């Protein structure tokens with residue numbers, strides 16, 4: 001018999017493995033189907049590797065029962081862990097699209113749990129003892145905060161725009177400036193959303209310059225809507241011009257056409273006081289007379305994923321009644337988080353303090369610096385012999401396609417792993433539980449504390465000490 005055959009024969013059967021104490025313990029805690037499946041995957045994998053001709057010593061190591069049992073345990077542990085989980089965002093990108101954009105205020109988190117755990121008056125009017133509307137829970141707040149006549153919420157801003165286009169411009173033309181035909185990321189491209197909504201795009205102007213007369217000249221009996229799109233993730237700078245919202249509203253009044261303003265981010269606090277300029281507030285654009293303003297719940301507003309629609313009663317009520325409104329309706333947990341977030345906006349100071357997105361964007365440089373120094377000294381105390389730690393100034397980003405030109409002065413903690421390649425350290429942190437995401441710059445790992453949450457310093461310190469000790 002060859003060595004290979006001998007080894008293959010030695011691999012324990014699935015039944016034998018399932019009867020070892022360690023796997024029996026796994027069976028107590030986890031579904032049998034998962035444990036059996038992973039046992040099979042591991043043994044099949046080893047069989048294949050040996051058959052393919054892995055070198056003898058390695059093959060011998062693989063085929064040992066204890067080693068196999070350990071591998072099964074690792075595979076099961078990994079499988080039963082939730083796929084969607086907490087990660088530590090040390091990138092300094094506040095609205096990180098890949099990391100879930102906004103995180104919620106505690107008030108909103110509590111509201112989500114309540115809505116999830118108990119029955120609620122989601123669509124029940126307790127006073128009238130009759131069917132109610134899910135929009136009612138947030139409509140008064142949105143109207144009060146934005147100055148609009150009527151408001152509603154849907155699943156996200158992409159569906160808000162789609163709903164508005166379907167309800168108002170289906171089979172007709174929508175005039176948009178060429179400079180605003182943006183792609184927001186993923187697959188939200190204005191021309192595509194337009195055709196999905198059954199409307200025809202009528203581009204006017206040029207990439208860098210569009211005047212109000214360009215809109216005016218394009219209006220025909222087929223026109224249903226004048227649309228403005230916030231360029232979000234990019235800016236045309238230099239020799240450029242866009243028609244202002246007020247000009248569009250005036251043209252709309254003159255010609256009897258409504259104006260849809262897709263604001264994208266939707267700030268509800270004037271961030272200029274905090275040194276963040278150039279982002280129009282929802283209130284402002286409502287005041288300027290847009291018939292419909294749409295914006296995201298989870299960008300600069302700092303709430304859950306949602307699309308908010310505010311504007312004149314005539315048009316918002318048409319959207320509420322449109323059949324597509326049902327297809328894009330907001331879910332009750334989101335609605336609960338949204339209401340709690342909006343309530344915080346009733347007091348602007350509270351909003352800036354308690355809504356994480358606003359808090360992170362407006363945190364003062366001295367405060368960020370203090371937190372960076374604290375993290376650096378914690379790392380030094382715990383792992384100072386194995387890593388080199390320093391702090392330096394850098395820039396954070398708003399992210400989420402918002403405020404692309406904004407650089408927020410920040411202080412970062414730089415970790416040089418000395419005996420380890422920095423790419424390896426980055427990977428080990430990404431594979432940690434919970435995963436920690438940081439940036440590599442000049443052969444150091446860079447942690448921007450702006451986006452690190454309360455209680456997460458300890459996780460970073462623990463990860464770095466574990467990795468420095470065990471490799």
Ligand SMILES: *Cc1c(COP(=O)(O)O)cnc(C)c1O
Pocket residue numbers: 156157158159161184188229230231232233262263264265295296297306307401
């Ligand atoms: C982000 C954005 C959208 C899409 O909003 P979601 O909430 O991601 O669906 C649409 N329009 C503009 C201008 C945006 O910035």
